[in-house]
Amino acid sequence: MKRGGLRLTLSTSVLLLLVSAQLLAKESVHLTIGASKTGARINRNLFGQFAENLGHGLYEGIWVGPDSPIPNTRGIRTDVVSALRELKVPNVRWPGGCFADQYHWRKGIGPAAQRPATLNSAWGGVVDSNAFGTDEFMDFIHQIGSEAYVSANVGSGTPQEAAEWMEYMTAAAPTALAKERAANGHPEAYKVGFMGIGNESWSCGGDMTVDYYLSQLKIYSRFVSNDNPAQTGSNQMLKIAVGPGVPETDWTDAVMKAWKSHDWSWNFDGLSLHWYTVPNGWPPSTPSTGFGVADYGKSLKSTLFMEEFLRKQETVMDKYDPEKKVALVVDEWGAWHAPLPGTNKDFLVQQNSLRDAILGSLNLNIFARHADRVRMANIAQMINVLQAMILTDKEKMVLTPTYYLFRMYVPFQDATFVPVSFDAGTYTQDGVTLPRVDAIAARDGSGKLWIEITNLDPEKTLDVEAESTGILAKSAKGETLTAPAVDSVNTFAAPSAVVPKAVSATVKDGKLELTVAPKSVTVISLEQ
Numbered sequence: 001m002k003r004g005g006l007r008l009t010l011s012t013s014v015l016l017l018l019v020s021a022q023l024l025a026k027e028s029v030h031l032t033i034g035a036s037k038t039g040a041r042i043n044r045n046l047f048g049q050f051a052e053n054l055g056h057g058l059y060e061g062i063w064v065g066p067d068s069p070i071p072n073t074r075g076i077r078t079d080v081v082s083a084l085r086e087l088k089v090p091n092v093r094w095p096g097g098c099f100a101d102q103y104h105w106r107k108g109i110g111p112a113a114q115r116p117a118t119l120n121s122a123w124g125g126v127v128d129s130n131a132f133g134t135d136e137f138m139d140f141i142h143q144i145g146s147e148a149y150v151s152a153n154v155g156s157g158t159p160q161e162a163a164e165w166m167e168y169m170t171a172a173a174p175t176a177l178a179k180e181r182a183a184n185g186h187p188e189a190y191k192v193g194f195m196g197i198g199n200e201s202w203s204c205g206g207d208m209t210v211d212y213y214l215s216q217l218k219i220y221s222r223f224v225s226n227d228n229p230a231q232t233g234s235n236q237m238l239k240i241a242v243g244p245g246v247p248e249t250d251w252t253d254a255v256m257k258a259w260k261s262h263d264w265s266w267n268f269d270g271l272s273l274h275w276y277t278v279p280n281g282w283p284p285s286t287p288s289t290g291f292g293v294a295d296y297g298k299s300l301k302s303t304l305f306m307e308e309f310l311r312k313q314e315t316v317m318d319k320y321d322p323e324k325k326v327a328l329v330v331d332e333w334g335a336w337h338a339p340l341p342g343t344n345k346d347f348l349v350q351q352n353s354l355r356d357a358i359l360g361s362l363n364l365n366i367f368a369r370h371a372d373r374v375r376m377a378n379i380a381q382m383i384n385v386l387q388a389m390i391l392t393d394k395e396k397m398v399l400t401p402t403y404y405l406f407r408m409y410v411p412f413q414d415a416t417f418v419p420v421s422f423d424a425g426t427y428t429q430d431g432v433t434l435p436r437v438d439a440i441a442a443r444d445g446s447g448k449l450w451i452e453i454t455n456l457d458p459e460k461t462l463d464v465e466a467e468s469t470g471i472l473a474k475s476a477k478g479e480t481l482t483a484p485a486v487d488s489v490n491t492f493a494a495p496s497a498v499v500p501k502a503v504s505a506t507v508k509d510g511k512l513e514l515t516v517a518p519k520s521v522t523v524i525s526l527e528q
């Protein structure tokens with residue numbers, strides 16, 4: 001009896017301790033949503049993807065060939081296509097990256113057996129069969145319902161080669177190249193939404209000075225044109241110039257200064273920017289599995305630098321282009337971790353954890369807040385490379401936490417930014433201080449209001465109260481992405497460790513109330 005009483009007293013105190021720890025482990029935030037004010041359009045192209053000829057990104061990830069036992073449509077994996085269709089991928093950048101400045105498109109067209117095998121000297125010197133070329137890329141784009149963003153080879157190609165590539169893809173008139181395309185199975189002219197003129201020309205794209213690059217840019221812009229008669233006016237192909245990869249602004253200054261005095265003979269519509277989350281500097285050394293909250297915090301801190309990077313470049317762009325005619329195109333971003341042990345280091349293979357989804361949400365929110373200038377972005381990279389949406393191993397496929405993040409953000413594509421004000425507060429973990437919370441809101445085409453809330457804190461639950469002016473909601477619904485640990489991952493054996501789950505939210509007297517888990521991303525819609 002005595003021992004039982006003691007047990008009761010002990011368990012009661014443990015319970016009390018647990019309850020008070022739980023209470024202490026709660027924070028709150030109040031969001032004021034200015035639903036009657038509207039900001040810029042969150043261009044759907046901000047949710048673009050990047051598929052370089054690198055490692056198993058194209059070969060195995062997308063292309064298995066028509067004779068493969070892996071289910072495919074004309075050589076393209078059907079499982080990957082149906083998963084990507086759900087993301088409504090607005091555009092895909094191809095063939096690189098550094099690879100683009102070594103790519104010679106003619107090697108990748110025509111009957112497969114006649115295509116030459118080449119070496120991919122940008123990424124590991126492996127043999128490339130060239131089985132996945134222009135027509136296969138266009139087929140892939142068509143199957144997933146996306147748009148093509150091709151990168152022209154400025155480093156080792158010529159303006160003539162790029163002009164002929166564009167003619168092969170887009171000429172509707174019966175030119176020799178259009179006939180060649182028709183003979184290869186596609187009589188109709190392709191639509192090419194975007195063309196990059198070089199890639200990182202200050203580094204792997206030829207280590208050019210900005211003046212040398214500008215002379216190339218003018219020539220490519222003048223002579224490489226889209227010949228598709230359907231691509232006129234607002235449907236025109238947008239040309240994207242190489243922009244910065246470091247926070248310093250000299251490159252941007254020189255390119256934008258040249259743009260300001262451009263004449264009828266050349267122009268560009270976007271300036272590219274590359275910035276990766278590499279918390280410990282180069283070469284990337286953060287593990288993509290088996291890490292703790294200290295590494296998590298460092299990664300988030302590093303990712304938040306995107307805000308300052310954009311601001312610096314935008315200040316320079318505003319000087320030459322106050323009307324914001326030239327878009328900032330973040331066509332490479334994401335977490336670049338150490339290669340997974342046992343993999344080819346040139347294949348950039350890494351796992352994808354809850355941490356990646358959370359840092360992804362912070363980047364997407366930054367882009368949304370800068371949507372007046374940042375109108376396109378491409379996460380690196382789509383499949384099996386860096387911060388991927390999908391991992392494959394032969395016939396197996398797994399969707400990553402970043403995949404689910406992008407799926408949750410689909411309603412924000414082309415929605416109108418709505419300002420949200422809140423006191424984010426801070427938390428400190430292992431000497432790193434971070435905002436506790438981030439949030440954005442937007443109104444979609446039907447007028448529905450969407451709210452995203454990221455709870456960065458890996459330990460504390462967050463009570464959220466949101467008030468919105470100018471809108472009367474009756475109910476709310478949504479989903480949340482979280483997992484037991486910051487390094488939780490989806491594997492082929494356990495593919496559902498990090499998947500979105502329904503979250504309950506109430507609306508009372510015009511106020512939205514919900515509780516979000518530590519280290520989570522939540523998207524809510526207000527139903528009227």
Ligand code: AHR
Nearest residue numbers: 096097098099199200380
């Ligand atoms: O995404 C991997 C590489 O990173 C790209 O090829 C290059 O442009 C960048 O340096």
